[in-house]
Amino acid sequence: MIRPFHMRWFLLVTAALGLACAESPTAAPEPPTALTLDERVDSLVALMTLDEKIGQMTQAERSRGSIELDIRTYTLGSLLSGGGSAPADNSPGGWADMYDRYQQAALQTRLRIPLIYGIDAVHGHNNVRGAVIMPHNIGLGCTNDAALVEEVGRVVAREVAGTGIDWTFAPCIAVPRDERWGRTYEGFGETPDLTWTMAGAAVRGLQGTDVRGGERIVACAKHFLGDGGTTGGDDQGNTQLDELTMRGLHLPGYLAAVQAGVGTVMASYSSWNGQKMHGSRYWLTDVLKVELGFKGFVVSDWQGVDQLPGGYEAAVETAINAGIDMVMVPINIELFISSLRRLVNANRVPMSRIDDAVRRILRVKFQMGLFERTFTDRALTLAVGSAAHRAVARQAVRKSIVLLKNDSSFLPLSKSLTRIHVAGKNADDLGNQCGGWTITWQGQSGAITTGTTILQGIRDAVSANTSVTYSRDGSGAAGADVAIVVLGETPYAEMLGDRSDLNLTSEDLTTFTRVRATGVPTVLVLVSGRPMIVTDIAYASNAFLAAWLPGTEGAGVADVLFGDYHPTGILSHSWPRAMNQVPVNVGDPYYDPLFPVGFGLHYE
DSSP: OOOHHHHHHHHHHHHHHTOOSOSSOOOOOOOOSSSOHHHHHHHHHHHOOHHHHHHHTEEEETTSTTHHHHHHHHTOOEEEEOTTOOOSSOSHHHHHHHHHHHHHHHTTSTTOOOOEEEEOOSSBSTTSTTSOBOOOHHHHHHHTOHHHHHHHHHHHHHHHHTTTOOEEOOOBOOOOOOTTSTTGGGSSOSOHHHHHHHHHHHHHHHHOSOTTSTTOOBOEEEEETTGGGOGGGOTTOEEOOOHHHHHHHHSHHHHHHHHTTOOEEEEOSSEETTEEGGGOHIIIIIIIIIISOOOSEEEOOTTOGGGSSSOHHHHHHHHHHHTOOBEEOOSOHHHHHHHHHHHHHTTSSOHHHHHHHHHHHHHHHHHHTTTTSOSOOHHHHTTTTOHHHHHHHHHHHHHHOEEEEEGGGOOSOOTTOSEEEEESTTSSOHHHHHOSSBSBSSOOSSOOSSOBOHHHHHHHHSOTTOEEEEETTSTTOTTOSEEEEEEEOOOOOTTTTOOSOOBOOHHHHHHHHHHHTTTOOEEEEEEOSSOOBOHHHHHHSSEEEEEEOOTTBTHHHHHHHTTSSOOOOOOSSOBOSSGGGOSOOTTOSSOOOSBOTTOOBOOO
């Protein structure tokens, strides 16, 4: 029963939320417009208990046991799917069913506050089989086309929304300064000006001008701040810079994202001169929230709070007081909730900080229209993986490719050659050309989803009279008119992707050498998440293309090879000659890379 003292607040809140008193957990009708956004937020916060507030600040992984019971018990504010965390039915419809089931549980709580569900849709809706996988950001940076990046964001948002999910942990706007870092491909490039341009475009694409629209989702600029500048390219390492350099290199992308209205920001695992970013009140609150005017909420990275010193409870105290609003726990939510409750009751975390965090979270939920549009739009579900979406991805592949060598205008190739021999481990492997963060966290080789390999794209492009032969190891090239050798990296993601050596594998070098020994003219296509050491074989080839990690639409590579699209891509990273030159960045005192930032050839 509602006590008379609270009746006024109850009426105000039900009006603010647009909630009827019916018990059925369905989305509410459009609310009245008499109340402002802040009034709606404040009205709801006024009715919440401490436990309900802490619940809104808690993000749990969906793979926990009894997650629907957890939602109701702890009034959880958010769920996420980590890399590879998917429903048993890993199809767009299976995701939508799962999402709606979780929202049903949220609407059975006392105040019926919907969940916000996060996922790493970092190059397409990459956890979902059948979704379109876009080129990773390193390739998009090479397009130098902000309008295309915005269009890619719109397609990704539409596919994510088609599974019910309303929040992506993207874009990554790190500025990678050392290609040994395993997340190099997640950044657009090594310069802050390019990151500025692409960060704003990516946020606008994902969120639009009004994120309430059913085809838009909330973006998350990550990882704040300086994750691309760690010493030695160490993942989760230490960025050792003075503040002026830190601001000049790594802050501009966040200013652009904030100006574009980004709803959320994720704190970085990394440190700045020894201090963990998850515990930095200066950067998270004084700079991000006050100086830059960020009005959304800050989310931690996966167990990022746990890395702070002093034991778990002290770590929670430090992180929340520093400005973390939502904690990606993501498994032991009971420990987090009980720890934060004790901290508030002991006044080690002030209630004002809790209320600020909850207001920021609820503001984003209201801005999204989650209270009125809680469940999946099944019309969008049907569009996941559509031909129209794949066409955008194919254009992104074309524009991301950088032509680095083209002796005597060797390219484009004729589609009417007698025989083309294709070789290399990355020519006919969809998983390899998609890279990490595809279906699973680290990615994997093989036919992991739906798409077109580079080999299939070549076969589809040539005339009916052209024979296309293939060998993984380079054998069988003798007698061909031309050989296309597709080499490079196999999938990896954060932590496992750090490398001290960027030379190609012996398998790749042997494959290339075997083909060149036949005397057949050779095109080198490199599939990789960063520049590799390829100086010798680049010199030995007739033409050399950097294809990066193109995703599911390998036909875009064939479009460039055969001239259906003339290459326009330019390097967003300096390309080193040898490992002793790494790291190399534009502006270095002695700047002499194999290919500089901004380099890219075109067909005559």
